[in-house]
Amino acid sequence: xxxxxxxxxxxxxxxxxxxxxxxxxxxxxxxxxxxxxxxxxxxxxxxxxxxxxxxxxxxxxxxxxxxxxxxxxxxxxxxxxxxxxxxxxxxxxxxxxxxxxxxxxxxxxxxxxxxxxxxxxxxxxxxxxxxxxxxxxxxxxxxxxxxxxxxxxxxxxxxxxxxxxxxxxxxxxxxxxxxxxxxxxxxxxxxxxxxxxxxxxxxxxxxxxxxxxxxxxxxxxxxxxxxxxxxxxxxxxxxxxxxxxxxxxxxxxxxxxxxxxxxxxxxxxxxxxxxxxxxxxxxxxxxxxxxxxxxxxx
Amino acid sequence: xxxxxxxxxxxxxxxxxxxxxxxxxxxxxxxxxxxxxxxxxxxxxxxxxxxxxxxxxxxxxxxxxxxxxxxxxxxxxxxxxxxxxxxxxxxxxxxxxxxxxxxxxxxxxxxxxxxxxxxxxxxxxxxxxxxxxxxxxxxxxxxxxxxxxxxxxxxxxxxxxxxxxxxxxxxxxxxxxxxxxxxxxxxxxxxxxxxxxxxxxxxxxxxxxxxxxxxxxxxxxxxxxxxxxxxxxxxxxxxxxxxxxxxxxxxxxxxxxxxxxxxxxxxxxxxxxxxxxxxxxxxxxxxxxxxxxxxxxxxxxxxxxxxxxxxxxxxxxxxxxxxxxxxxxxxxxxxxxxxxxxxxxxxxxxxxxxxxxxxxxxxxxxxxxxx
Numbered sequence: 001x002x003x004x005x006x007x008x009x010x011x012x013x014x015x016x017x018x019x020x021x022x023x024x025x026x027x028x029x030x031x032x033x034x035x036x037x038x039x040x041x042x043x044x045x046x047x048x049x050x051x052x053x054x055x056x057x058x059x060x061x062x063x064x065x066x067x068x069x070x071x072x073x074x075x076x077x078x079x080x081x082x083x084x085x086x087x088x089x090x091x092x093x094x095x096x097x098x099x100x101x102x103x104x105x106x107x108x109x110x111x112x113x114x115x116x117x118x119x120x121x122x123x124x125x126x127x128x129x130x131x132x133x134x135x136x137x138x139x140x141x142x143x144x145x146x147x148x149x150x151x152x153x154x155x156x157x158x159x160x161x162x163x164x165x166x167x168x169x170x171x172x173x174x175x176x177x178x179x180x181x182x183x184x185x186x187x188x189x190x191x192x193x194x195x196x197x198x199x200x201x202x203x204x205x206x207x208x209x210x211x212x213x214x215x216x217x218x219x220x221x222x223x224x225x226x227x228x229x230x231x232x233x234x235x236x237x238x239x240x241x242x243x244x245x246x247x248x249x250x251x252x253x254x255x256x257x258x259x260x261x262x263x264x265x266x267x268x269x270x271x272x273x274x275x276x277x278x279x280x281x282x283x284x285x286x287x288x289x290x291x292x293x294x295x296x297x298x
Numbered sequence: 299x300x301x302x303x304x305x306x307x308x309x310x311x312x313x314x315x316x317x318x319x320x321x322x323x324x325x326x327x328x329x330x331x332x333x334x335x336x337x338x339x340x341x342x343x344x345x346x347x348x349x350x351x352x353x354x355x356x357x358x359x360x361x362x363x364x365x366x367x368x369x370x371x372x373x374x375x376x377x378x379x380x381x382x383x384x385x386x387x388x389x390x391x392x393x394x395x396x397x398x399x400x401x402x403x404x405x406x407x408x409x410x411x412x413x414x415x416x417x418x419x420x421x422x423x424x425x426x427x428x429x430x431x432x433x434x435x436x437x438x439x440x441x442x443x444x445x446x447x448x449x450x451x452x453x454x455x456x457x458x459x460x461x462x463x464x465x466x467x468x469x470x471x472x473x474x475x476x477x478x479x480x481x482x483x484x485x486x487x488x489x490x491x492x493x494x495x496x497x498x499x500x501x502x503x504x505x506x507x508x509x510x511x512x513x514x515x516x517x518x519x520x521x522x523x524x525x526x527x528x529x530x531x532x533x534x535x536x537x538x539x540x541x542x543x544x545x546x547x548x549x550x551x552x553x554x555x556x557x558x559x560x561x562x563x564x565x566x567x568x569x570x571x572x573x574x575x576x577x578x579x580x581x582x583x584x585x586x587x588x589x590x591x592x593x594x595x596x597x598x599x600x601x602x603x604x605x606x607x608x609x610x611x612x613x614x615x616x617x618x619x620x621x622x623x624x625x626x627x628x629x630x631x632x633x634x635x636x637x638x639x640x641x642x643x644x645x646x647x648x649x650x651x652x653x654x655x656x657x658x659x660x661x662x663x664x665x666x667x668x669x
Contacts, residue, residue, distance in 0.1 A: 055408055055412065074660065159481070161528075162528045245666060256663070261656065
């Protein structure tokens with residue numbers, strides 16, 4: 001009898017020790033997520049079904065009005081515009097970021113770290129200041145126009161700012177490093193022997209890229225896309241500064257509902273819609289990634 | 299009300315953090331009713347301590363120290379970036395811990411309507427006699443029952459004649475610009491001032507809540523958007539200085555900042571009229587230091603103290619004594635500093651919109667997101 005019991009006791013205590021270890025390791029992270037993610041998002045969800053207090057805050061009368069209002073063409077239009085702008089930004093970031101990351105990964109080792117520092121360097125300066133400096137550079141009376149006119153390349157100043165394209169370029173500039181870094185990480189992990197094998201087996205460079213390199217770096221590509229798309233979608237500084245306030249994105253809308261219109265419930269609905277979008281993109285990511293990884297395994 | 303916008307970067311970051319925090323705070327706050335007893339004119343002010351919330355850089359930097367020295371009460375100054383931010387703090391239900399707040403007139407009106415303000419005890423503020431008589435005729439609080447005005451001004455067109463080639467006289471010059479200024483104008487994006495030029499041009503009240511009237515305002519503003527360089531609440535005067543813009547909608551004081559850098563810049567109030575904005579000081583009912591709060595307002599109305607905001611922020615104040623001390627000298631460089639209270643009061647006072655607030659917000663979104 002004792003023989004059969006003893007191992008069970010020790011397994012139990014082992015389990016308990018495991019549990020304790022897990023709690024110690026995961027506790028701080030979980031607590032952080034609960035306090036700064038779960039609770040705020042729950043609050044936002046709760047606020048979304050109540051009425052606006054006249055001076056901000058909430059009147060606790062349940063209503064669906066905030067949700068129906070979100071389907072008003074004005075707000076849908078802003079949401080669609082935002083997705084479009086963030087989508088174009090992400091696509092451009094891939095086009096520029098992939099070759100850059102590839103080139104960095106192929107550099108000799110000591111140059112690689114220097115190149116990576118250069119990629120990250122813009123983050124050393126506040127995003128707002130970097131964005132504002134673009135106004136100094138590119139406005140009608142800015143440095144670029146003055147220089148071009150001085151050298152007689154143009155005769156009337158170019159209007160480079162305060163358009164939707166200016167917003168896209170501003171976002172691209174701000175978030176490109178977030179595309180390059182995960183791409184670099186996945187490209188760097190590529191086994192060079194695989195490429196050699198493909199070449200030996202007669203694959204063209206293009207074929208090798210599309211059936212080998214691209215699927216193997218898909219996780220980095222998707223991670224980078226999400227890192228660029230999500231902050232672009234919610235950004236409100238760039239549309240305000242480089243868009244001259246003439247391009248409205250969903251981030252501007254949400255900010256205005258909370259800080260100008262004092263309409264917290266509607267702001268909450270808009271915020272939830274962005275959270276939902278982000279959630280959908282994460283789902284897509286995991287689906288695509290699963291497909292790619294199974295493809296590679298086959 | 300506007301001086302703060304100069305710290306825009308900080309404003310955006312801080313206010314977005316504040317909004318996040320407020321969500322948390324308001325969720326777990328409960329309302330507390332503070333019985334307000336009669337004020338004691340002989341209260342020992344050294345035992346009181348004040349928390350004052352104001353826009354950044356809108357009071358003398360050493361105000362807390364000089365006040366403490368002169369009056370004896372301790373004082374802490376906190377900053378808010380916008381009216382909306384301080385309103386959220388004051389109306390969330392819990393005691394905000396703030397004794398005196400600086401808010402714009404229409405917000406003082408809203409706070410008073412909610413019963414959140416302590417009535418002003420005129421006996422404790424002898425310096426009220428420094429104010430122009432017009433200062434007690436302001437529509438949002440006639441007789442200054444709940445608020446004492448700090449600064450006031452109006453909105454107009456700030457322009458560079460060397461770039462426009464003419465002196466604008468009408469809001470039409472801004473809203474339907476001539477070919478040579480097209481693409482070189484900016485408008486304010488804050489709702490009330492976004493609407494104001496079109497409201498005045500169309501002969502509509504700046505406080506209109508009529509949907510048909512506001513639809514016309516919207517149509518005009520959507521047409522105007524195509525002619526704008528940008529919407530700009532914060533840097534419009536620097537755009538004039540650099541020459542990027544030649545005509546902008548501007549608050550009087552802010553046009554003065556442009557004039558400081560370029561003497562070609564002029565300010566005009568269009569013939570259709572404009573607004574009258576007032577920034578006020580209010581005492582919260584929840585304050586436990588009401589005598590010191592009154593002493594603070596009295597201290598601010600001292601011409602020697604009040605002159606600071608005139609010569610440093612270049613705003614006009616309703617403090618006659620302070621204006622006489624300071625504004626005449628400034629008038630040579632900044633002609634709008636010489637506007638008389640009677641001229642200012644021709645502007646339409648901005649009142650709280652009540653339940654029509656969301657309509658303005660929606661129109662603003664429709665206008666700024668239009669293509």
